[in-house]
Amino acid sequence: MIALRDEVRAALEDVETRLRADERAGAGLTPDQIRSAAEQHLDAWCAHDVKRRLSEARQPLSRAEEHALRRSVLDRLFGLGELQPLLDDPDTETIVVNGPDRVFLHRSDGTRRHLEHPIADSPEELIRLIQRLAAREGLAERPWDSAHPALDLTLRDGSRLHAMRDVVRVPTVTIRRHRLMRLTLDDLVRMRTLHPADRELVEAAILAQQTVMVCGGPSAGKSTTLRGLATAIPPERRIVSIEATLELHLDDDVEAHPDCVAMQTRAANLEGRGELSSRDLFREALRMSPDVLIVGEVRGPQEALPMLMSVAAGGAAGSLSTIHARSSAHALAMLQTYILMGAERLPFEASAPLISSSIDLVLHVERRLDERGREHRVVSSVREVCGFRGPTVTTNEVSCIDSNGQHATPVPLSSERRQRLHEAGYRPTHLGVV
Secondary structure (H helix, E strand, O other), X not given: OHHHHHHHHHHHHHHHHHHHHHHHOOOOOXXXXXXXXXXXXXXXXXXXXXXXXXXXXXXXXXXHHHHHHHHHHHHHHHOOHHHHHHHHOOOEEEEEEEOOOOEEEEEOOOOEEEOOOOOOOOHHHXXXXXXXXXXXOOOOOOOOEOOEOEEEEEOOOOOEEEEEOOOOOOOEEEEEOOOOOOOOHHHHHHOOOOOHHHHHHHHHHHHOOOOEEEEEOOOOOHHHHHHHHHOXXXXXXXXXXXXXXXXXXXXXXXXXXXXXXXXXXXOOOOOOOOOEOHHHHHHHHHOOOOOEEEEEEEOOHHHHHHHHHHHHOOOOOOOEEEEEOOOHHHXXXXXXXXXXXXXXXXXXXXXXXXXXXXXXXXXXXXXXXXXXXXXXXXXXXXXXXXEEEOOEEEEEEEEEEOOOOOEEOOOOOOHHHHHHHHHOOOOOOOOOOO
């Protein structure tokens, strides 16, 4: 495709010009009609290119070259350009772009490689590519300009895109591809992410409407784990999810979650209007009669206190959420810190009883290498929230996986929790938490 770079650029400019003319003519085309029109304009450009080459006594493009050109132009118009084939690869996990000529590919087996060819001719072309995506992907157009240098976007295949400009030397893009959009607790066990004993525990907790938080570092597998836990929610329960960028996609699985509403925060427009923060969505969510409230990620004060207040008030028992933390104990400390950072400035003495009455279990998921040196995710710790003592949330680690992959139960569940889970049918059959 490097050899066809000039042809791709010329064809792209021609098709874009014709599409803008269609728009100025007030055609009012649907997305499918716009793509069809682009393909027709591309047909016309290719036909003209053949005539031009013949008139200049040059060899026309071969069928393979023309096919590659067409795919590249359409990928730039309606996909991710040169990145699209990488995104179509089922083994791609993360794509990191540090400018148009420094692209790194992270694969599902833990390997990483540097792409040899650039994905755009210039930073400006890369910016235009991402702006086209921001205009058509997601629930609404999201600005990406000097006034809005950060962009979070959910692509149509469920991948999450983050981009930065102006505050960095060159435009940077990070695309997290969610390969496992539909998986169950049994799948998590099969993938060795969840120990069979912990599977029985968390399933009973969800059935008993206990609130479970999943924590871990970046790319640890928090969303994938939460997506699997959500399959234990009975289909008759109404789910409302709140996310900064849609990546759980629970509402797409109408068989497992027939009554599910997914909500996404929204930034303000150029006039500074129309913003919908996480706090705003929590207020709306509680008016929607949820049985289960799912928070894609607790990232700060905007999510922490409203989520805990919603659960503590009984408005959404059995909720699920994720949070960045280095351990299951650290997740609760992060919650307290976020609450302290909020406008209410609640001290630890006030947040400890709130957390202890809202959170029941914390799961920590992390990346580890297996015996063959391949990366996989594992829920390495399950912590029970037992109460509070002054400013401290008291907990017990009831399950863990050591560095050798061995499962252990350092402390048994509290008698009250065990009784709640027993009423939900918890009858552990594997060696584990009893």
